[in-house]
Amino acid sequence: MVTNISHQGKGSSNSCSHCNLKKICFPHGLSASELSTFESSVDQTVKLQKKQKLYSRGDTLKSVYAIKAGSIKTYLSTSKGQSQVLGFHMPGDLLGFDGFADDTHSSDAVAMEDTILCELPLANFENLCEVLPGLRKVMMQQVGSEINRHHSLVLTLGQMQTEERLATFLLRLSCYYQKRGFSCVQFNLPMPRHDLANFLGMAPETLSRMFAKLEKQQVISIQRREVTILDMDGLLNLSHEMCTHDVA
Amino acid sequence: MVTNISHQGKGSSNSCSHCNLKKICFPHGLSASELSTFESSVDQTVKLQKKQKLYSRGDTLKSVYAIKAGSIKTYLSTSKGQSQVLGFHMPGDLLGFDGFADDTHSSDAVAMEDTILCELPLANFENLCEVLPGLRKVMMQQVGSEINRHHSLVLTLGQMQTEERLATFLLRLSCYYQKRGFSCVQFNLPMPRHDLANFLGMAPETLSRMFAKLEKQQVISIQRREVTILDMDGLLNLSHEMCTHDVA
DNA sequence: CGAGATGTTGATGGGCCTCAATAGTCGTGG
DNA sequence: CCACGACTATTGAGGCCCATCAACATCTCG
Numbered sequence A, B: 001m002v003t004n005i006s007h008q009g010k011g012s013s014n015s016c017s018h019c020n021l022k023k024i025c026f027p028h029g030l031s032a033s034e035l036s037t038f039e040s041s042v043d044q045t046v047k048l049q050k051k052q053k054l055y056s057r058g059d060t061l062k063s064v065y066a067i068k069a070g071s072i073k074t075y076l077s078t079s080k081g082q083s084q085v086l087g088f089h090m091p092g093d094l095l096g097f098d099g100f101a102d103d104t105h106s107s108d109a110v111a112m113e114d115t116i117l118c119e120l121p122l123a124n125f126e127n128l129c130e131v132l133p134g135l136r137k138v139m140m141q142q143v144g145s146e147i148n149r150h151h152s153l154v155l156t157l158g159q160m161q162t163e164e165r166l167a168t169f170l171l172r173l174s175c176y177y178q179k180r181g182f183s184c185v186q187f188n189l190p191m192p193r194h195d196l197a198n199f200l201g202m203a204p205e206t207l208s209r210m211f212a213k214l215e216k217q218q219v220i221s222i223q224r225r226e227v228t229i230l231d232m233d234g235l236l237n238l239s240h241e242m243c244t245h246d247v248a
Numbered sequence C: 001c002g003a004g005a006t007g008t009t010g011a012t013g014g015g016c017c018t019c020a021a022t023a024g025t026c027g028t029g030g
Numbered sequence D: 001c002c003a004c005g006a007c008t009a010t011t012g013a014g015g016c017c018c019a020t021c022a023a024c025a026t027c028t029c030g
Helices: A032-039 A122-131 A133-159 A162-179 A193-199 A204-216 A232-239 B032-039 B122-131 B133-159 B162-179 B193-199 B204-216 B232-239
Strands: A006-009 A044-048 A053-055 A063-069 A072-077 A083-089 A108-111 A115-121 A186-188 A220-223 A226-229 B006-009 B044-048 B053-055 B063-069 B072-077 B083-089 B108-111 B115-121 B186-188 B220-223 B226-229
Touching (some): A044 A053, A063 A122, A083 B133, A115 A122, A122 A133, A133 B122, A133 B133, A162 A186, A162 A204, A162 A226, A162 A232, A204 A220, B032 B122, B044 B053, B063 B122, B083 B133, B083 B193, B122 B133, B162 B226, B162 B232, B193 B204
Antiparallel strands (some): A006 A044, A072 A083, A072 A108, A220 A226, B044 B115, B053 B108, B063 B115, B220 B226
16 A cells, blocks of 8 residues: 655645646646636645555555656556556656546556656545536546557557567657657656566567667667667658657 | 448437446446436437448547447557557447547447447537536546556557467456356357457467467367357466456 | 666577468358 | 358468577666
8 A cells, every 4th residue: 555655735836827737737728717726626745756656456546646747657467476567657647547447546656766746636536527627628638648548559569569669669759758848859768678678568688679779770879768869760660650649 | 431320319219227238338327317317418329330430540529439239349550551459349338438639539440240339429428527427427437447458458468478368358258248147158259360369469370279279278169259168267377367357 | 895776688499470271151143 | 052252260381570598787876
């Protein structure tokens, strides 16, 4: 269960209307009056240290979370000790939809680095849906985006070879950063090789070899976790996919 | 676009309160009064012939659908002509969540046999969410279930070997039929080998070999599309997974 | 500095894809 | 009723992609 999580009450920093993520986070699409109603219900901030869990499989769904800073990895575990990374989540992303089916989380969420999240308790959320039509719309959009991301991941894992999986991932990450105002040709991988390989359904050694292969083709250059895309068209050509979806 | 679809107005047969699927479909969890409000908005029935499409990638989201009879396959296509089956949907299942992100369908849906669906226009849906708290709850549950199914599929494709994928699939299908009151040890595969192999991320030949392998181990018997599970524990042992999720 | 975590590179084998041929099934029409 | 072709499914042979094992290099941090 969740223990040792640092909760703290609402402070001046916890104002959606002044948050620099408001265009991609929860409040996206809410009117000014709706927003003021909304932000008064986001009554807590959660702080996690690196490797600390936000929730585990089987935990009761208590809140929906938005990442304010840091990053979160979600994953499933099997009875045999295997695991599958489901996604890497960054500022502006929402977490907790995995618990909607039966109010119980079906996956695990852990902080990849020190992370701050905004917490919207489920009871507040349901009340807000009653009075804020815009929030219902936003929620359905967010849920739809999550489903689309899963679809893309299934396509990647089911049909692509390892090189194409990596190329596709890099392109999505590039788009993802671009949307948030960062460079789309140079960025850092927020996760270790081990996690990325697992996410992409391959062995870490294979991932390393594919990075080397892309470097040799002069499509990218990578040092440790810093990626530079040298040939965007080449990368697109390897991935056979338009860059239309969010990163998963 | 969708053409040649047979729409017909509401008739006596289109009553949710008398539908034998009401426990697993949309109305699940609605009160009696909510249900009567709800069913007056499900104003059409859609009939599809085998191989006819319900919607295609890029179509505007107009309605959410519930399958009344028949079965629907959803899939993604790539620019290279590849495709990935996302799911096989049967009576009581809902369709259309893939369009919530931007009111545009991101996948294709086609009838695997002659199929009848109940149609809930999006405008009605949004109005109903305004007045029916139970509907919002049900929708979030359904969406959560869909997300959980995707999670399981990602795990299957990302981590399992072909034999384990098939065993897991058969177990989920077994649970699925059991929930609907059918036999969990003998049932028919509603899809051809080609589609099932694609869904499970393997070549049709590999799928055929895995069926043969399971037969040789006397875990199942299969003739054409009729499956009989001979050794449920053996199947569970091969799949390394509890049977807790709906079939995808 | 030393230990553990992280990442790279090489050698080897196996799981599964591909290609090909055969068999079985279904729908259609003579 | 059966013949025919199209579709679906099975089975075999060969080879490649990638997992595994192992060794080494690099980085992080107490």
